[in-house]
Amino acid sequence: MQLDQLDRRIVGVLLEDGRATFAQIGDRVGLSAPAVKRRVDRLVSSGAITGFTVRVDPSVVGWSTEGYVEIYCRGSTSPAEILKAVDKHPEVVSASTVTGEADAILHILASDIRHFEQVVERIASEPFMVRTKSELVLSPLVRREQGSIPD
Amino acid sequence: MQLDQLDRRIVGVLLEDGRATFAQIGDRVGLSAPAVKRRVDRLVSSGAITGFTVRVDPSVVGWSTEGYVEIYCRGSTSPAEILKAVDKHPEVVSASTVTGEADAILHILASDIRHFEQVVERIASEPFMVRTKSELVLSPLVRREQGSIPD
DNA sequence: GCCGTCGCACAAGAATCTTGCGTGAGAGGC
DNA sequence: GCCTCTCACGCAAGATTCTTGTGCGACGGC
Known part of the structure; x- marks a missing residue:
């Protein structure tokens, strides 16, 4: 699957903070919260995002x-x-x-x-x-x- | 900081799914949602959990x-x-x-x-x-x- | 020009988060 | 023994976020 510029920026935000609100992500990439959610859902179901996790010391x-x-x-x-x-x-x-x-x-x-x-x-x-x-x-x-x- | 058995199980759940709901975590470790949230907040502020992120292909x-x-x-x-x-x-x-x-x-x-x-x-x-x-x-x-x- | 597709914003009900509050269990002092 | 202090919990309610249906505008093919 091909990621466009918006997808990459969303993934970039999520790499920094995997619990960022859809609205917060939207503010940083220029989309509404529902638009971000739909893209994230698509990234997950397409396998580009393989899961969410925590960083542990x-x-x-x-x-x-x-x-x-x-x-x-x-x-x-x-x-x-x-x-x-x-x-x-x-x-x-x-x-x-x-x-x-x-x-x-x-x-x-x-x-x-x-x-x-x-x-x-x-x-x-x-x-x-x-x-x-x-x-x-x-x-x-x-x-x-x-x-x-x-x- | 010292983690007790409950903290370890919470971290274990979060490693598998960093977006699990506090209520879902609570079901798996035997706590209420607020209790889980307070522990997760403590784990984050104490540095045991250093952040949330996504796994990417x-x-x-x-x-x-x-x-x-x-x-x-x-x-x-x-x-x-x-x-x-x-x-x-x-x-x-x-x-x-x-x-x-x-x-x-x-x-x-x-x-x-x-x-x-x-x-x-x-x-x-x-x-x-x-x-x-x-x-x-x-x-x-x-x-x-x-x-x-x-x- | 017309139509189908795609992706978006908006909006409202559902779910979750978040915080204050009261309770009970355990540790330590008297 | 009894008191108190502390700590972590569950409950509950308001605030926030999620989630999904809907309609609109842009783009491309016919």
């Missing part, structure tokens, strides 16, 4: 240890196998197959180092796994996680 | 190329310097200093390979940069970006 919620894990698999391993192995761990917050030496990169949130180690251990014990390489986050510098809306 | 919005970039800096480089250099690029969606050989890992969203290359190029031209190592995402497997709420 990870440390307050109990995730104080964070890291990236590169995984190296046997040559015959499919992305679907990796997904299956990785998706059952709620600590894995993001996972992607990638170019380069590693087969995939995982982003993991855990409550402490011990917990982090356990998760990596369990993933490393999958039959298709060859080895893993972990990098622990020292300090988070940027955390946008969504990107802004290009014009 | 990156491809629809125009971000179709994604990758991780490890950066290697001169020994004397501070995290603040890295932040300053990296924060001005909206394409950098997340950045952290890490343990291991690399000094930091960046997560980048771009509109295409050319765009991705330009961003990496600009970052690589910072005076403190020694080298970069990019890994392009082939297929996103998991995309939770928030983690669930531990008990």
Whole structure:
């Protein structure tokens, strides 16, 4: 589906404040509240907006240890196998197959180092796994996680 | 600030649906709508909830190329310097200093390979940069970006 | 010129938010 | 034991927002 300029600006406002009133959004993009609501409904049902959520301070919620894990698999391993192995761990917050030496990169949130180690251990014990390489986050510098809306 | 069991369940509901009605949340956690609102207000003002937002399909919005970039800096480089250099690029969606050989890992969203290359190029031209190592995402497997709420 | 489509603003009833108020449970002092 | 203070809750009502039906104007095809 194609987004026009108005849709992009609406999404931009919602990225900043997902609870903005339709009237508030309308003021910023130059539409009436019902017009904004109809566009938002359309963006949701078309899949451009996949949901509404909250941003949470990870440390307050109990995730104080964070890291990236590169995984190296046997040559015959499919992305679907990796997904299956990785998706059952709620600590894995993001996972992607990638170019380069590693087969995939995982982003993991855990409550402490011990917990982090356990998760990596369990993933490393999958039959298709060859080895893993972990990098622990020292300090988070940027955390946008969504990107802004290009014009 | 300390979250009790009720707060955690409220945050859990909001992570799934950030626009859930206070009454709906109340039904799921066993509170009245006003009680939920007061707790959510408290979670927001205490910083446990840092904001409300939407989840967006990156491809629809125009971000179709994604990758991780490890950066290697001169020994004397501070995290603040890295932040300053990296924060001005909206394409950098997340950045952290890490343990291991690399000094930091960046997560980048771009509109295409050319765009991705330009961003990496600009970052690589910072005076403190020694080298970069990019890994392009082939297929996103998991995309939770928030983690669930531990008990 | 005419008609169909699309997207908008307006308006009113429905739903939700928001706030003040009274109550009950638990902690601590006397 | 009893008192009080605090805290979080539910209830209720006014304010705000949502939601949907309606009509209008712009645009494009016939």
